[in-house]
Amino acid sequence: MRDQEAHDKDYMDLLGRFLRGDREEALGGVADLARELAASKASPEALLSMHARSINKAVETLDRAGAERAESAASELLVRGMSSFAAHLRDIADRLEHEKKKAEWEQALLLVELENRKEAEKQIRQAVKWDALGILAGGIAHAFNNMLAIIMGNAELALDEAEDNTGIRHNLGQIFDAAKRGRDLIRHILALTLKTGQCTKVLHLGALLEELFKSLHNSVPSTIDMRLSIYEGPDMVQGDPYYLRHLLFSLCTNAIQSMNHAEGKLEVSLTEGNIPLSAPADGIKPGRCLVLTVKDTGGGIDRETQELIFDPFFTTREPGQGFGMGLAVAYAIVRAHRGTITVDSEPGKGSVFTVFLPRYEEAAEPK
Incomplete structure (x- = not known):
């Protein structure tokens, strides 16, 4: 009868083939091992113990090293009054890859949604601010526009009367130019009230x-x-x-x-x-x-x-x-x-x- 270490090694080799995609070859190897054990002169209890230990060791190894692409389970069964041992090994690499891509896609959609919501909230705040600013600016601008019209009108009249007095004309010119700049600013402010x-x-x-x-x-x-x-x-x-x-x-x-x-x-x-x-x-x-x-x-x-x-x-x-x-x-x-x-x-x-x-x-x- 084969020793336990050799049996474990064979099972690990078959597990590696299965994970590499050689499934038919791996399953055939399991069948060969089963036939070899059945032909031995060992007692059924000894055969079951050896088989169970090898499968358990393979499952533990899979949990440590291969869990990212396969799932496994092992259990003891009672078949026709005799103890037996069953195990299954399933390659889930495709399923895991699909789940990974799905999670990445959902995360990307969430980030886009958060960015869109953030931008929309920013735009709403901006719109509210501009509406309030427009109301305030409109009232102030019209009042100042009337004041500037009076200043500019009187400055022009004073310039006409100043004649050749250079000092007075210079001062009046500065008043008139400053009022014009103020009028331009008022026009800009009024533009904020456009609807x-x-x-x-x-x-x-x-x-x-x-x-x-x-x-x-x-x-x-x-x-x-x-x-x-x-x-x-x-x-x-x-x-x-x-x-x-x-x-x-x-x-x-x-x-x-x-x-x-x-x-x-x-x-x-x-x-x-x-x-x-x-x-x-x-x-x-x-x-x-x-x-x-x-x-x-x-x-x-x-x-x-x-x-x-x-x-x-x-x-x-x-x-x-x-x-x-x-x-x-x-x-x-x-x-x-x-x-x-x-x-x-x-x-x-x-x-x-x-x-x-x-x-x-x-x-x-x-x-």
Whole structure:
């Protein structure tokens, strides 16, 4: 009769073949072992004990080393009044791989859902903030506008009466210029109060871009390479020409200023695409739209600044170099035209501002 160690070794060898995929060969080997044991002169109890020990050892080894791809079980049975021993070994590699991929897919879906929910909550907070800001800004701006009109009117009258008094004319001129800057600021603030549906004229966005580029060429440093690309498809939008020109001008001048008069490239393109699913829900519907992209090779924007870049009066420039209203007004204009705007940037790698505006044939009818 074979010794226990040799029997255990044979079982382990058969187990290895089974796990490598040689199942028929492994099962045939088990049958051969059973026939060999049956032909021996050992007592049934001794044969059962040897067989049970080998199977148990194989199962224990499987639990330690092979549990990642197989499952096993062993039990003692009573067959026709005689003790017997049964075991099964099942390769579950395919099932485990399927379960692993399923878990990874569910985790990925959960992460996407969390990101979408986070973005949606952010957009809702932004919309609520802008609604409240618009109400406040509208009331204050109109009151200050009336005051500035009185100041500018009286300054003009005083300038006419000052005649050749250089000192007085200089002082009055400073008052008048300061009032004009205040009036410009009020116009920016009033732009924050634009409501969705106020802009109803149908116009060609591509034509506005070409007009803007012609005017910018006269003021942009020659060190900056300006490129414009407009696709040949439908480019009509429903909007206000004044505010859309202001939007295009703000985005382009912001890009030019980010390059700080050094060598750089400004690329503006108009194509068609899809409004992102993460767009805020205040009248903006996902679907086909016009996509305006303004790309520069400036210094770029860090993540913290991107979170604040569309807030009114936020600026990274030195005091006296701007009100910090350019991008805030751009955001308000885009929102009033049922669109959305995004920024993609990294420090040292430039910035890309993308505006999504519904095409005219897909724009909702104004109320």
